[in-house]
Structure formats: structure tokens, C-alpha cells
Amino acid sequence: MGATPLITNAALPLAGIRVLDFTWVVAGPVATRILADYGAEVIKIERRPGPIGPRQTGLQGDLHRNKRSIAVNMSHPHGVAIARRLAALSDLVIDNFSARVMRSWGMDFASLSKLKPAIVCVSMSGLGHTGPRASxxxxxxxxxxxxxxxxxxxEADGEPAGYGYSYADMSGGFTGALAALIALRHRRRTGQGQFVDLSQFEAVVSVVGPALLDIAVNGREQTPPGYVSQEAPAAPHGVYRCRPRDGDDDRWLALAVRSQAEWERFAAALGAPAWTAEAKFRTLYLRIHNRAELDAHVAAWAAGQAAEAAMADLQRAGVATGLVANGADLCARDPQLQARNFWGTVTLANGRTTQVTGVPMKLSATPGSIRTPSPEIASSNDYVLGELLGIGRAEREALIAEKALWP
Amino acid sequence: MNEGAALAGLRVLDLSDYRGQLCARMLADMGADVIKVEPPGGDGARRIGPFVDDLPHRDRSLFFWFYNLNKRSLTLDLEKPRGREILLSLVRGADLVVESFAPGVLARAGLGWDALHAANPALILLSIAPFGQSGPYRDWAADDTVLAALGGMLYVNGSPGRAPVRPLGLQAYHASAYYAAIAVLCALFARDRDGAGQWIDLSMQEATAAAVEHVAGSYFGDGRIEPRRGTLHWSRYFRVGKCRDGYIMHCTLGDWTSLVEWVAGDGKAQDLTAPEWNDVVYRATHAEHLFDVLDEWVKDYSRDELLERAQTLRLPYATVRQPEALLEDEQLAARGYFVDVEHPELGRTIRYPGAPYLFNGSPWRVYRRPPLTGEHTAEILREARGFDAGELAALAAAGII
Structure with missing residues (x-):
């Protein structure tokens, strides 16, 4: 595999920070993706065979863009030796294994800090390195x-309806990136490295929010929030099924009518149908109290509306509303995300391009960017092993022959 | 008092409402000096429940407390010229201003990026807005539910054919706060190098879209619109099952031999002993049947019995618990996740959720309980401006503080 050009972009805020990345699955790669988007040099330590499925498109393309990859056999002492040499050239070593794995390789903080005193290690294990459920x-x-x-x-009947995806992987990933940056900044100011023991469980517990205090202080049993507003009181507040689009009847409009002024604008935007003038909907208190009846009226109205048009009309009237975006609405049709160039584009090895999730915070002077596609496994061997470590081609062939490295 | 903290010395003015307040809370937990700037009547979040003992009062809002632990409070009327002048003087000594006003509001008050940057070229301004500072939706209204809808977070949750289901908590705001805090750290790294501050434009819609793992990948990867699948995870390796006394989360990614031997030992394996099930991809492709068989198997177990035995075999099962269980959770307790904080004026101790990480060199900690409305106004203005008691009284009389 040919050497890819060294990523150099001085405007990237994390340029010059090198990350040795042992993470896998989703949460860890989300953390290092964020660091890579802002210019950290992220070197993935991988193995063969890698995960099944395409590497440069879909979720894998999303997770690993801007990173480099080498394939090192950590079960081989020469593989571990290479990883340790790389750690000595790195600012951050990050993993999402359970506690014993990095220790067994001599890649834990206690071992690495002897090699490089100012190293920062972030371990994003499931439940943390300590405690009775650490394993x-x-x-x-x-x-x-x-x-x-x-x-x-x-669902309304109380049966679990499902998170359809892994929010915990995302909260864990965000927390991992934040923890790494805080520890790295502390090091920049003090010269001290440290070990961060991050529990992905605690990360997802932390985003439960004020309900935790409601439990701790008031002892209240939490009930499913449904579409009752969890912030400013609102009614109508919820999702309402709209007219089918091209035969697709899974079209919904989310709506949050909070203040009296919003209610009046909402009613006017609907053309002031008789029910909006009924006494039982006159105040917010009454609208919340008579919520079921109100929702039935709104649902009947929504059923005749195209979600996109109703959204635009109501927003023109200053009512908080948005269609419940499916993948196509989000990725192909949302004018706001397009106007802000949210989605990123990368060119693949075969010359085709693919789009990936963008960088959601725009820094005016040093924006993050999407520069290179997700690397095929071991595609950075030349750069990392050759240029960074100075291991010549013959020696690398020997390491491959003894199965310490994969080509 | 925060000597040795990771973010010691970082001075933050938090002008944001409850949609943005989690960001500076996380910075404050790591030792930043965060001043919550509130209007003289108190921040709007103080009027949002739940409240201590369900008694609504601006100094009893658990909602406000969750987002404002470790901050100090300054009341200041930014609608008055004198209030704006005081703010601008505080900006000169600050590293970061966090705001979540509607785009353009600060600029019209003479406190936009140009004015703040002129006052302090090293200042970082973080603007958190539903749709960011530009684009056709810039001035659109939204709440957390609307953002979860337009960010793709709602559509994929719930059962096919039924309404999408919303998660507990304000997750569009929370995801935004994490991305915001990360952006602040990135801007600090840039400033350490270049000496200049900058303006961070954070769109909550974009943060939400970047907090859903699979929707964009599936669409861009194979043009697939991810549907709702009930409790079946999109990867097809997880589904909720029902035990004798509640629900558990099945997982077919662990060691298959251990799982199937256990199920077969209970006489419930049906066809799962066939060799094709050893293939992890086959298990995903045939997930519905697989989980139906496993559901039959678990129904006579208690949740905890199943969990403990599964984990003994290193099978990644979990119980599907009510969040109340967290307060009793031995693992969280052993790691000191919840921290008791005294509220002397209430004569009681409140148990707070802490930070999700243990730093061995510069740990997070509780420096102070969330502030009473305007609790530190005099202290802050004495420090920053040298105001004496008379000047403070005059400002209070004028309704500025």
C-alpha cells in the first residue's frame, strides 16, 4: 500500500497531537473521530481479520474518517514492542477494553508512564476499572x-418500544473525547500526564438529566415521558401523523406550542378552525388538562397536511415545529443542513466519493474538517512503521513473516 | 480553592438558558470558574420542575440544580445599558462566553462577536442555537422534541406502524452540550497556540444528527432509510426479552457456545444447537427467530438471576431497569458516582450525580452547590470592578443587579 500524504493543516486546533487508538466497536471510535476531525493524528491499532462489511462507507466510513490504520498483533511480543514504541511518540493512548486487556500487554498507564512520564491514557471501559461490576x-x-x-x-400499553440505536455509544464517545481533551490541556499547562478511568455506563447515566435528582430528592418513580414536554409546559406537544408522501404514510410532524402567543399564532395559521376557539382550549392550563381532546383535533388536522408544507407554514407563524426526519429527509432533503454544509464528502481509493456525518460545531478560525476517508486496515503501515518508527522494509517483512504485523 | 484542577484558571461567563447550561456545568466540574449570568428575576430554568418536595420556588428547582452545580450566580439586567456595560467589563477578564440567545439578539444589544472580540481578542464565544447562526432555518423556533425530530433522533425509535417514541431527558440539548464543551477545548488549544479567540457556531440540529450512530451511515452507505424496529437494535444483535419479573436485554454478540450450552441445558435450545448459528452474521440475519427462541427460554428466570449468570459466563446481557435502580446501584456507589452536597439553607443534603470519569491527576469535584439567585453578585462585582457597598446598593435600586 502506498504512503498517504501526511495530514498537515496548521489551522486545525489539535494539529501536533498524536493519538494511539486501540478503540473498537462504536463508542471509542466516536471519541477518536472527534479528535481526528480537529486535527489530531489518530493511529488505529487494528488486527486482521477486521470487522465484517465495507470499511470506507456506511457506519465504518463515518467512524474512522481522518484516521490512520496499522495492523499489529498484540499477542506477539514484537507487536507489543512496536505499540510501546509508538506510545512513546504519542500524547494520548486510548482504549475501550476492560481493565485487564491493556495491563496484560503492558500498555496500561502504570507501564506507559515509565516509558513516557507525561502520557495521557484514557480507558473507556463499559462500567469502569474499579467496583464490583468492573468485569x-x-x-x-x-x-x-x-x-x-x-x-x-x-408504547401506550407500557411495553418497551425500543431505542433503535445505541445512544450510550454516542454519549460514551462524546465523554471520551471531552475527557481526553481536558486531560491533554491539563498536561499542556502543567506538564503532567494522567490516567482517566471513564465508565461508559456513567456517561449514559449522566445524560439521564434532572430526573436523577427527582429520584434522589423526591424519591419519585419515573414514568415514560411520552410526549409530555420535559421543559416549558406545552400543549399541543407531540408528533402527529401527516398525509402520505409518495405512498409513504410514515410521515410525522413534531409540534410544541408553549406560550399563549404561540397558541394564537398556531390557531391563526390553521385558519382558525372552530375547535381552536373552544373555551376548553383557551389557556395553557386548559390545553394541558384537555390534552387528549386537543391532540385528537390536531391529529385530524395533521392527517390532511404534507409534513414539509405544514412545517414551513407554522414556522412562518413562529410555531416550533419540525418534521420527524427519516434518513432521506435528514441526509438528502434538509435545506438547513445543506446550506450549512453539514454533511462531509470523502473521496475513496476507487475514485468514487461518499458522504459522511459532518462536524456539528463550527469554529470560526480553526474549523474541524473531513480530509481523508476511513483507512483500509494496515493502509498506514508505511507511514507509521516506516516514517515514524524508522523500521525498514526488510525488517517489516520479517515482522510480517513472524506474524507480529499484518500487511 | 481549585488549585490543581484540570481547568483551573478558566473564567467562563454563562449567559445561556437551560438548553446550553450543561456545557459550562461540565467545565465547572473540572475546576473552571463559571459565573451564571441571570436576569434579576432569576434564570428561566429556575421556574422549571421538578422542585424539591414539589414546592415551586426559584431556589428549589432540581432542573436548574442539575445544570448549574459548581457555578456562581450574578444577576445582571442586560436590557439596561449599565448592565451591558458591566457585562462588557467582565468579558475583558473572561476566557469564554456561552450564550444561547436567538441568533442576532446579542449583536443587536451591542454584545455580538465583533463587540466582544474588540473588548477581548482572546475571548472564545460559544453560541448555541437550535439551527446555528446561518441558513434558512436560522430563525426557526424549536424545543428539544422538534430538534430530536429534525435531527433524525426520533424517527428510528418505536415500533413499525406506530408513532415514533421519544427518549427520557432532553437529549438534543445534552448531545449539543457535549459537542459544545469539546468545541471549547479545541478553541482553547488553538488559542494556546495562536493567542486568538474565536467564535463557535453550534447548531443543535447538527449535534443531534451527529448523535445518532446509524441513520446517516445507512443512507449514504446503501441508500437505506433506517426504519423503526421496536426493541430490535438496528445491528440485529440486541432485543428486549421478558423475564418472570421484568425485562432483560438479550445480546447475541458474546461467546455463542456458552450461551447455547446454557440454553440447551435448560432444554430450551430448539434449533439453536445447529452449527450455522455459530456464525455471527447468520445470527443477525435470522435475529427474529433467534430472539423468539431466547424469549421462550428466559421467561421463567428472574431478571437478576439471568443477569448474574450471564455475566459469569461473560455474556453481555443486561437488565432493563427503571432509573430508580441507579441510586441503589453498587457499581456506581463503589466508584463514588453520586455525591452528597449540603444545602445549608434547606437544612438538608442533596445527592447529586457526578462526572462519568475518574481522573487520577486532576479529578472533578464538587466545589459548591448550585447558586441561589444572585448569590455571588456582590462578590463578583467587588472582585472585578471594585464596587463598594454604596455602588452595589445603587445598582440594586436601579434594578440592574
């Missing part, structure tokens, strides 16, 4: 179940 095996969907999210997402 639990987990994934995002199991952690959000333990945290209470899954149980409170229910």
Missing part, C-alpha cells in the same frame, strides 16, 4: 438498558 461485559444497548433509558421508552 461486566457490555455494549451500548445493554448500558442504556441498565441506565433506565430503554425501560422508559414505551
Amino acid at each position: 461486566y461485559v457490555s455494549y451500548g444497548p445493554t448500558l442504556q438498558a441498565l441506565a433506565g433509558f430503554t425501560r422508559l421508552m414505551t
Whole structure:
């Protein structure tokens, strides 16, 4: 594989920071994706065979863009030796294994800090390195179940309705990136490295929010929020099914009518149908109290509306509303995301392009960027092993022959 | 008092409403000095429940407390010229201003990026807005539910054919706060190098879209619109099952041999002993049947019995719990996740959720309980401006503080 050009972009805020990335699955790669988007040089330590499925498109393309990849056999002492040499050239070593894995390789903080005193190690294990459940095996969907999210997402009959994805992987990933940056900044100011023991479980517990205090202080049993507003009181507030679009009847409009002024604008935008003038809907208190009846009226109105048009009309009237975007609405049709160039584009090895999730915070002077596609496994061997470590081609061939490296 | 903290010395003015307040809370937990700037009547979040003992009062809002632990409070009327003048003087000594006003509002008050940057070229301004500072939706209205809808977070949750289901908590705001805090750290790295501050434009819609793992990948990867699948995870390796006393989360990604031997030992394996099930991809492709068989198997177990035995076999099962269980959770307790904080004026101790990470060199900690409305106004203005008691009284009388 040919050497890819070194990513150099001085305007990137994390340029010059090197990350040795042992993470896998989703949460860890989300954390290092964020660091890579802002210019950190992220070197993935991988193995063969890698995960099944395409590497440069879809979720994998999303997760690993802007990163480099080498394939090192950590079960071989020469593989471990290479990883340790790389750690000595790195600012951050990050993993999402359970506690014993990095220790067994001599890649834990205690070992690495002897090699490089100012190293920062962030370990994003499932439930943390300490405590009676430290050895639990987990994934995002199991952690959000333990945290209470899954149980409170229910149908009207109380049966679990599902988180359809792993929010815990995302909260864990954000927390990992934030923790890494805080520890790196502390090092920049003080010269001190440290070990961060991040629990992905605690990360997803932390985003439960004020309900945790309601439990701790008031002892209140939490009930599924449904579409009752969890912030400013509102009614109508919820999702309402709209007219089918091209035969697709899974079209919904989310609506939040909060103040009296919003209610009046909402009613006017609908053409002031008789029900909006009924006494039982006159005040916010009454609208909340008579919510079921109100919702039935709104649902009947929405059924005749195209979601996009109703959204535009109501927003013109200053009412908080948005269509419940599916993948195509979000990725292909949303004018706001397009106007802000949210989605990123990368060119693949075969010359085709693919789009990936963008960078959601725009820094005016040093914006993040999407520069290179997700690397095929071991595609950075020349750069990392050759240029960074100065391991010549013959020696690399020997390491490959003894199965310490994969080509 | 925060000597040795990771973010010691970082001075933050938090002008944001509840949609943005989690960001500076996370910075404050790591030692930043965060001043919550509130209107003289108190921040709007103080009027949002739940409240202590369900008694609504601006100094009893648990909602406000969650987002404002470790901050100080300054009341200041930014609608009055004198209030704006005081703010601008505080900006000169600050590293970061966080705001979530509607785009353009600060600029019209003479406190936009140009004015703040002129006052302090090293200042970082973080603007959090539903749709960011530009684009056709810039001035559109939204709440967390609308953002979750337009960010693609709602559509994929719930059962096929039924209404999308919303998660607990304000997750569009929370995801935004995490991305915002990360952006602040990135801007600090740039400033350490270049000396200049900058303006961060954070769109909550974009943050939400970047907080859903699979929707964009599926669409861009194979043009697939991810549907709702009930509790079946999109990867097809997880589904909720029902035990004797509640629900559990199945997972078919662990060691298959251990799982199937256990199920077979209970006489419930049906066809799962066939060799094709060893293939992880086959298990995903045939997930519905697989989970139906496993549902039959777990129904006579208690949740905890199943969980403990599964974890003993290193199978990544979990119980599907109510969040109340978190307060009793031995793992969280052992790691000191919840921290008791005294509220002397209430004569009681409140148990707070802490930070999700243990730093061995510069740990997070509780420096102070969330502030009472305007609790630190005099202290802050004495420090920053040298105001004496008379000047403070005059400002209070004029309704500025």
C-alpha cells in the first residue's frame, strides 16, 4: 500500500497531537473521530481479520474518517514492542477494553508512564476499572438498558418500544473525547500526564438529566415521558401523523406550542378552525388538562397536511415545529443542513466519493474538517512503521513473516 | 480553592438558558470558574420542575440544580445599558462566553462577536442555537422534541406502524452540550497556540444528527432509510426479552457456545444447537427467530438471576431497569458516582450525580452547590470592578443587579 500524504493543516486546533487508538466497536471510535476531525493524528491499532462489511462507507466510513490504520498483533511480543514504541511518540493512548486487556500487554498507564512520564491514557471501559461490576461485559444497548433509558421508552400499553440505536455509544464517545481533551490541556499547562478511568455506563447515566435528582430528592418513580414536554409546559406537544408522501404514510410532524402567543399564532395559521376557539382550549392550563381532546383535533388536522408544507407554514407563524426526519429527509432533503454544509464528502481509493456525518460545531478560525476517508486496515503501515518508527522494509517483512504485523 | 484542577484558571461567563447550561456545568466540574449570568428575576430554568418536595420556588428547582452545580450566580439586567456595560467589563477578564440567545439578539444589544472580540481578542464565544447562526432555518423556533425530530433522533425509535417514541431527558440539548464543551477545548488549544479567540457556531440540529450512530451511515452507505424496529437494535444483535419479573436485554454478540450450552441445558435450545448459528452474521440475519427462541427460554428466570449468570459466563446481557435502580446501584456507589452536597439553607443534603470519569491527576469535584439567585453578585462585582457597598446598593435600586 502506498504512503498517504501526511495530514498537515496548521489551522486545525489539535494539529501536533498524536493519538494511539486501540478503540473498537462504536463508542471509542466516536471519541477518536472527534479528535481526528480537529486535527489530531489518530493511529488505529487494528488486527486482521477486521470487522465484517465495507470499511470506507456506511457506519465504518463515518467512524474512522481522518484516521490512520496499522495492523499489529498484540499477542506477539514484537507487536507489543512496536505499540510501546509508538506510545512513546504519542500524547494520548486510548482504549475501550476492560481493565485487564491493556495491563496484560503492558500498555496500561502504570507501564506507559515509565516509558513516557507525561502520557495521557484514557480507558473507556463499559462500567469502569474499579467496583464490583468492573468485569461486566457490555455494549451500548445493554448500558442504556441498565441506565433506565430503554425501560422508559414505551408504547401506550407500557411495553418497551425500543431505542433503535445505541445512544450510550454516542454519549460514551462524546465523554471520551471531552475527557481526553481536558486531560491533554491539563498536561499542556502543567506538564503532567494522567490516567482517566471513564465508565461508559456513567456517561449514559449522566445524560439521564434532572430526573436523577427527582429520584434522589423526591424519591419519585419515573414514568415514560411520552410526549409530555420535559421543559416549558406545552400543549399541543407531540408528533402527529401527516398525509402520505409518495405512498409513504410514515410521515410525522413534531409540534410544541408553549406560550399563549404561540397558541394564537398556531390557531391563526390553521385558519382558525372552530375547535381552536373552544373555551376548553383557551389557556395553557386548559390545553394541558384537555390534552387528549386537543391532540385528537390536531391529529385530524395533521392527517390532511404534507409534513414539509405544514412545517414551513407554522414556522412562518413562529410555531416550533419540525418534521420527524427519516434518513432521506435528514441526509438528502434538509435545506438547513445543506446550506450549512453539514454533511462531509470523502473521496475513496476507487475514485468514487461518499458522504459522511459532518462536524456539528463550527469554529470560526480553526474549523474541524473531513480530509481523508476511513483507512483500509494496515493502509498506514508505511507511514507509521516506516516514517515514524524508522523500521525498514526488510525488517517489516520479517515482522510480517513472524506474524507480529499484518500487511 | 481549585488549585490543581484540570481547568483551573478558566473564567467562563454563562449567559445561556437551560438548553446550553450543561456545557459550562461540565467545565465547572473540572475546576473552571463559571459565573451564571441571570436576569434579576432569576434564570428561566429556575421556574422549571421538578422542585424539591414539589414546592415551586426559584431556589428549589432540581432542573436548574442539575445544570448549574459548581457555578456562581450574578444577576445582571442586560436590557439596561449599565448592565451591558458591566457585562462588557467582565468579558475583558473572561476566557469564554456561552450564550444561547436567538441568533442576532446579542449583536443587536451591542454584545455580538465583533463587540466582544474588540473588548477581548482572546475571548472564545460559544453560541448555541437550535439551527446555528446561518441558513434558512436560522430563525426557526424549536424545543428539544422538534430538534430530536429534525435531527433524525426520533424517527428510528418505536415500533413499525406506530408513532415514533421519544427518549427520557432532553437529549438534543445534552448531545449539543457535549459537542459544545469539546468545541471549547479545541478553541482553547488553538488559542494556546495562536493567542486568538474565536467564535463557535453550534447548531443543535447538527449535534443531534451527529448523535445518532446509524441513520446517516445507512443512507449514504446503501441508500437505506433506517426504519423503526421496536426493541430490535438496528445491528440485529440486541432485543428486549421478558423475564418472570421484568425485562432483560438479550445480546447475541458474546461467546455463542456458552450461551447455547446454557440454553440447551435448560432444554430450551430448539434449533439453536445447529452449527450455522455459530456464525455471527447468520445470527443477525435470522435475529427474529433467534430472539423468539431466547424469549421462550428466559421467561421463567428472574431478571437478576439471568443477569448474574450471564455475566459469569461473560455474556453481555443486561437488565432493563427503571432509573430508580441507579441510586441503589453498587457499581456506581463503589466508584463514588453520586455525591452528597449540603444545602445549608434547606437544612438538608442533596445527592447529586457526578462526572462519568475518574481522573487520577486532576479529578472533578464538587466545589459548591448550585447558586441561589444572585448569590455571588456582590462578590463578583467587588472582585472585578471594585464596587463598594454604596455602588452595589445603587445598582440594586436601579434594578440592574
